[in-house]
Amino acid sequence: MADTISISLDELKALHPADLADRLQRLPHDEAAAIITQLPAPLAAHALGEMEKEHSTELLKLLSNERIGSLVAELPHEDAADLVAALPPAQRRDVLAKVPAKVSTALRALLRYGEDTAGGIMSDRFITLRAEMTVQESQELLRSRRDEPLDDVTYLYVTDEQERLAGIVSLRDLVFRRPERRIGEIMNRSVKSVRAQADQEELARQFEHYHYFGLPVLDADARLVGVVKASDILQVAKREATEDMQLMVGLSGEERALTPWHKSIRRRLPWLFVNLATAFAAASVVGLYESTIAKWTALAIFLPIIAGQGGNAGMQTLTIIIRDLALGELSPGDGRKALIKEMILGLINGLAIGIVVGLLGFWWKGDAILGLVAGAAMVLNQIAAAMSGVLIPLGLKAFKVDPALASSIFLTTVTDVAGFFFFLGLAALAIRWSGM
Amino acid sequence: MADTISISLDELKALHPADLADRLQRLPHDEAAAIITQLPAPLAAHALGEMEKEHSTELLKLLSNERIGSLVAELPHEDAADLVAALPPAQRRDVLAKVPAKVSTALRALLRYGEDTAGGIMSDRFITLRAEMTVQESQELLRSRRDEPLDDVTYLYVTDEQERLAGIVSLRDLVFRRPERRIGEIMNRSVKSVRAQADQEELARQFEHYHYFGLPVLDADARLVGVVKASDILQVAKREATEDMQLMVGLSGEERALTPWHKSIRRRLPWLFVNLATAFAAASVVGLYESTIAKWTALAIFLPIIAGQGGNAGMQTLTIIIRDLALGELSPGDGRKALIKEMILGLINGLAIGIVVGLLGFWWKGDAILGLVAGAAMVLNQIAAAMSGVLIPLGLKAFKVDPALASSIFLTTVTDVAGFFFFLGLAALAIRWSGM
Numbered sequence: 091m092a093d094t095i096s097i098s099l100d101e102l103k104a105l106h107p108a109d110l111a112d113r114l115q116r117l118p119h120d121e122a123a124a125i126i127t128q129l130p131a132p133l134a135a136h137a138l139g140e141m142e143k144e145h146s147t148e149l150l151k152l153l154s155n156e157r158i159g160s161l162v163a164e165l166p167h168e169d170a171a172d173l174v175a176a177l178p179p180a181q182r183r184d185v186l187a188k189v190p191a192k193v194s195t196a197l198r199a200l201l202r203y204g205e206d207t208a209g210g211i212m213s214d215r216f217i218t219l220r221a222e223m224t225v226q227e228s229q230e231l232l233r234s235r236r237d238e239p240l241d242d243v244t245y246l247y248v249t250d251e252q253e254r255l256a257g258i259v260s261l262r263d264l265v266f267r268r269p270e271r272r273i274g275e276i277m278n279r280s281v282k283s284v285r286a287q288a289d290q291e292e293l294a295r296q297f298e299h300y301h302y303f304g305l306p307v308l309d310a311d312a313r314l315v316g317v318v319k320a321s322d323i324l325q326v327a328k329r330e331a332t333e334d335m336q337l338m339v340g341l342s343g344e345e346r347a348l349t350p351w352h353k354s355i356r357r358r359l360p361w362l363f364v365n366l367a368t369a370f371a372a373a374s375v376v377g378l379y380e381s382t383i384a385k386w387t388a389l390a391i392f393l394p395i396i397a398g399q400g401g402n403a404g405m406q407t408l409t410i411i412i413r414d415l416a417l418g419e420l421s422p423g424d425g426r427k428a429l430i431k432e433m434i435l436g437l438i439n440g441l442a443i444g445i446v447v448g449l450l451g452f453w454w455k456g457d458a459i460l461g462l463v464a465g466a467a468m469v470l471n472q473i474a475a476a477m478s479g480v481l482i483p484l485g486l487k488a489f490k491v492d493p494a495l496a497s498s499i500f501l502t503t504v505t506d507v508a509g510f511f512f513f514l515g516l517a518a519l520a521i522r523w524s525g526m
Numbered sequence: 527m528a529d530t531i532s533i534s535l536d537e538l539k540a541l542h543p544a545d546l547a548d549r550l551q552r553l554p555h556d557e558a559a560a561i562i563t564q565l566p567a568p569l570a571a572h573a574l575g576e577m578e579k580e581h582s583t584e585l586l587k588l589l590s591n592e593r594i595g596s597l598v599a600e601l602p603h604e605d606a607a608d609l610v611a612a613l614p615p616a617q618r619r620d621v622l623a624k625v626p627a628k629v630s631t632a633l634r635a636l637l638r639y640g641e642d643t644a645g646g647i648m649s650d651r652f653i654t655l656r657a658e659m660t661v662q663e664s665q666e667l668l669r670s671r672r673d674e675p676l677d678d679v680t681y682l683y684v685t686d687e688q689e690r691l692a693g694i695v696s697l698r699d700l701v702f703r704r705p706e707r708r709i710g711e712i713m714n715r716s717v718k719s720v721r722a723q724a725d726q727e728e729l730a731r732q733f734e735h736y737h738y739f740g741l742p743v744l745d746a747d748a749r750l751v752g753v754v755k756a757s758d759i760l761q762v763a764k765r766e767a768t769e770d771m772q773l774m775v776g777l778s779g780e781e782r783a784l785t786p787w788h789k790s791i792r793r794r795l796p797w798l799f800v801n802l803a804t805a806f807a808a809a810s811v812v813g814l815y816e817s818t819i820a821k822w823t824a825l826a827i828f829l830p831i832i833a834g835q836g837g838n839a840g841m842q843t844l845t846i847i848i849r850d851l852a853l854g855e856l857s858p859g860d861g862r863k864a865l866i867k868e869m870i871l872g873l874i875n876g877l878a879i880g881i882v883v884g885l886l887g888f889w890w891k892g893d894a895i896l897g898l899v900a901g902a903a904m905v906l907n908q909i910a911a912a913m914s915g916v917l918i919p920l921g922l923k924a925f926k927v928d929p930a931l932a933s934s935i936f937l938t939t940v941t942d943v944a945g946f947f948f949f950l951g952l953a954a955l956a957i958r959w960s961g962m
Contacts, residue, residue, distance in 0.1 A: 108735050233702050244680045298760045299544050320757035324734045331767035332849045339841040347850040347864040365838045369831040376827045383826045390819045390826040391812045395805040402801045405775045413768045414783040428783040435787050
C-alpha cells in the first residue's frame with residue numbers, strides 16, 4: 091500500500107512545511123526519514139513539527155541524535171519541546187546536550203508542563219518591559235530586538251523585579267506616547283491571564299467565549315512564562331471538538347482514517363467487547379421471553395424496530411448534551427431543564443412513532459393487539475431513550491469521567507434492554523389477558 | 527420553567543457582554559427585552575451580538591426600530607450586520623434609515639455576503655496605506671487615527687488606486703524604518719489572501735493548517751474589503767466541528783440542550799420517521815424468515831446482537847471518516863486505502879467477536895450449529911459495517927451532500943439489513959442442511 095506518487099526533492103523544498111508534513115505522513119517511515127535528512131534543516135524541522143505526533147515519533151526513531159539536535163534547534167521552542175517530549179528519557183538527555191545551552195534551558199522549562207495545558211502550547215517569544223522604563227527606552231529596546239523571530243508584538247508585557255506580570259502595553263500605544271513618559275503610567279493594569287497548568291480545553295472555551303487574541307501565561311508564582319495566541323488555540327479547539335465525537339463511539343481521539351490497522355484494533359476491539367457484553371445482557375431479556383416469542387413469532391420482527399428507534403432518538407439527545415457540556419454551555423442548573431425538555435420530546439416522538447408503528451403492525455399482520463403492544467412499547471422506550479440521553483453524560487461527568495466516553499455504547503444498552511423489556515413484557519401480559 | 531435567579535440591574539451591568547448574553551438567553555424573551563432596554567446601549571448591543579442567533583432574533587422582535595438602530599450603531603459592523611440580517615426586509619430598511627449614513631453604508635456592503643462566507647465574518651476595521659507614502663507619512667496617518675476602535679493593527683495593508691491589495695507592512699516594521707523610506711520599498715508583496723465568497727469552513731481549515739494570525743479578504747475585483755482574524759475563526763471552527771456530530775444523528779447543527787422543545791421536534795421527528803422506514807425495511811428481512819424463527823426461537827435472541835455489533839463497529843469507522851473529511855485530512859486517493867484498512871479491521875474484529883459469540887451461543891443454548899451460524903454472520907456483518915462506514919460518507923460527498931448528514935441512520939440500516947440477512951439466511955441454510 092506504499093504511496094506511488096513520486097515527487098522530486100526540489101518540488102518538496104518548495105512546499106509549505108504544513109503541506110510537506112502531509113506528504114511525508116503518507117510515505118513509509120523509512121522513506122520519509124530519508125527525505126528529512128536530505129532537506130534543509132529549517133524546512134525539515136518545521137515539517138516535523140507540523141506532523142501528527144504518531145508519525146513524528148516514528149520518524150524520530152530513524153534519525154540520529156545529532157540530526158534531531160540540529161532540527162530541534164531550528165524550531166520555535168514550544169514545537170521543539172513537543173518533539174523532545176516524544177523521545178525516550180535517555181535519548182532526550184542526549185539530544186538536549188547537543189543543542190545550544192540557551193535552547194536546552196528553554197526546552198527544559200517548557201518540558202515541565204503537561205502537553206494538554208496552557209504551558210504545553212504557549213510560546214516563549216514575547217518582549218517584556220519594566221514599569222520604570224520610559225517610552226523612549228522601550229522603543230530602543232524593541233529596535234535592538236527587531237531581528238528576533240517574534241510571532242507577534244501586538245502587546246508588550248510589563249513585569250516587576252520578580253518577573254511577575256504587572257500590566258500590558260499595546261505596540262500601537264507605545265508608538266504614539268511622548269518619549270519621556272513612564273511605562274508604568276501608560277500600561278493597562280487589568281490584564282486577563284491564565285495559569286500554566288490550565289487545561290487547554292478550558293483555555294479554548296475561554297478564548298472562544300471572550301474572543302481573546304492572546305493571553306499571557308503565569309506560573310505558580312505569578313511569573314510571566316509565556317503567551318498563548320488565538321491561532322495556537324485553533325488546533326486545540328478543533329481537536330477537542332472532534333475528540334468527543336470519537337470518544338462517544340469508543341474510539342481514541344487520536345485515531346485517523348489512515349492510522350495503521352494494528353494500532354486501530356487495539357483501541358476499538360475492547361469497546362466492541364464491552365458492547366458485546368451489554369448486548370448479551372439485552373439478549374438475556376429476550377431469553378426470558380423465549381416462550382412468548384415461540385407462541386407469537388411476529389414479535390421477533392418488531393423487536394429490533396422498538397429497540398432501534400430508541401437507540402436513534404437517544405443518540406440525538408446524547409449528542410446535544412455532550413456538545414453543550416463540551417462547549418461549556420450547560421450550567422449546573424440546566425441539567426434538570428434539559429431532562430424535562432427531552433422527556434416531553436420523548437413522549438411526543440413516542441406517540442407519533444408509536445401510533446404509526448401500531449397502525450403498520452395492525453395493517454401488516456392484521457393483529458390489533460400486536461399493534462397496540464408495539465405502539466405502547468415505542469412510547470415507553472422513547473421516554474427511556476430521552477432520559478438516558480441526558481442522564482448518561484451527566485452521570486459520567488459526576489464521576490469525573492469524560493461525558494463522551496463510550497456513551498453511545500451505554501445508551502444503546504439502555505434502549506435495547508428497556509425496549510425488549512417493554513415490548514416483550516407487554517406482549518406476555520397481552521397473551522395472558524387474551525388467553526392466546 | 528422560567529428562570530428564578532434574580533439579579534439586580536447593577537450586577538448585570540458589571541458582567542462581560544458574553545456572560546450577560548448567557549444570562550439573557552436563560553430568561554423568557556420578554557424579560558430579556560425589558561432588561562435590554564434598561565441597560566446602557568453599548569453593553570446591551572454587545573450582549574445582543576454575543577447571543578445565539580435564535581435568541582437574538584426573538585429579542586429583536588420585541589424592540590422598537592429606534593432602539594434597534596441605536597444598538598446597531600454601537601456594534602462592530604460585522605456584528606451589526608448579523609443582527610440586521612435577521613430582520614424582515616421592510617424592518618431592515620427602516621432600521622438602516624435610522625443609523626448614521628456611514629454605518630448604513632458599511633452595513634449594506636457587508637450584507638451582500640453570505641453569513642457562512644469570509645465576507646460574513648470579516649471585520650472592516652483595518653488601516654490602509656499607499657505604496658507611495660513615506661514611513662513618516664504612514665506614522666502620521668496612524669497617529670491621526672489612534673482613537674479609532676481598531677481590533678488589532680499588527681499588520682497594515684497597502685492598496686493601489688483601485689483599492690486592490692498590493693502588500694502588507696507589519697506595525698513593528700513601520701516603527702523602525704527610516705522616516706523618508708517609501709512604503710512600496712518596505713512592504714511584503716507576497717501576501718496570502720482569501721476571497722469574500724470563500725466558505726467559512728474551508729477558511730477555518732486554512733487557518734488551522736497554516737497557523738495564520740489573520741488574512742485580508744478581497745472582493746471579486748481583488749479589492750481589499752476586510753480582514754479575518756484567528757480569533758474570529760475560533761468560533762467557526764468549533765461550531766463546524768460540533769455540527770458534524772449533530773448532522774450524523776439527524777439533528778440540525780443549531781440545536782442546543784435548551785432549545786425549546788417545539789423547535790427541536792420539527793427537526794428531529796422527520797429523521798426518526800426516515801429511520802422508522804429503514805427499520806421496517808430491515809424488519810421485512812426478518813419477516814421473510816418468520817418460519818425459520820418459528821422453528822428455532824433462539825435465533826430471536828441473537829438477532830439484535832449481530833445487528834447491534836455491526837452498528838457499533840460501523841459507527842467507529844463512520845466517525846473517523848467524517849472527522850478526516852471535515853478536517854480536510856483525507857485526500858482523494860486515500861478513500862481506497864481507508865476502505866482496505868477498515869475491511870482488514872472488520873475481518874479481524876469479526877473473527878474475534880464471532881468466535882466469542884459462537885462459543886457463547888454453544889455454551890448458553892448447547893447448540894453448536896447456532897454458535898457456528900452466529901459466529902459466521904458476525905464476521906460477515908463486521909465486514910459489511912466497515913465497508914459502509916467508509917462508503918456512506920464518501921458517497922454522500924460524491925453527491926455533494928454533507929458527508930455527515932444523517933449518515934448514522936443510513937449506516938444502521940445497512941448493518942441491520944445485512945446482519946439479519948446473513949444470520950437468518952445462514953440459519954435457514956443450516957436448517958435445510960441438517961434437516962431440522
